[in-house]
Amino acid sequence: MDMSTMDETAKPSDTKSGAILDNSLNSIASFAARSVELFKKIAEMSLLKSTLEVDMKTQADTIKFLNEVLCCEIDNIREQFETKTEYKEDRDLLFVETSNAVSYLQETLYFFVPILKWIVVKTSNS
Numbered sequence: 001m002d003m004s005t006m007d008e009t010a011k012p013s014d015t016k017s018g019a020i021l022d023n024s025l026n027s028i029a030s031f032a033a034r035s036v037e038l039f040k041k042i043a044e045m046s047l048l049k050s051t052l053e054v055d056m057k058t059q060a061d062t063i064k065f066l067n068e069v070l071c072c073e074i075d076n077i078r079e080q081f082e083t084k085t086e087y088k089e090d091r092d093l094l095f096v097e098t099s100n101a102v103s104y105l106q107e108t109l110y111f112f113v114p115i116l117k118w119i120v121v122k123t124s125n126s
Contacts, residue, residue, distance in 0.1 A: 024081030
């Protein structure tokens with residue numbers, strides 16, 4: 001084997017490390033997508049039951065707390081896979097993608113503001 005033709009950045013266990021990295025990124029993305037879908041369902045349910053007497057502060061606090069729990073769980077997924085990765089570049093990529101997923105999930109809270117405002121207006125007019 002001619003050493004000059006080998007890729008200088010090649011890693012000895014690229015396939016194993018690559019599979020771990022792919023699995024971790026897929027897990028984080030999948031969990032984040034399911035979490036966003038969960039918030040969509042919560043928003044739909046909030047609009048459907050808006051005619052009921054609901055304390056908006058309690059509902060907003062519950063949504064915020066759920067968001068914090070889901071963000072922590074995304075970080076837990078990262079930590080589980082981070083211990084299995086061998087290379088610093090893979091850990092850095094994992095950290096960046098986790099940060100992006102958490103930011104994306106935190107942004108979903110802003111979508112609740114108009115919904116909660118609409119519910120407050122609708123219930124105050126009733």
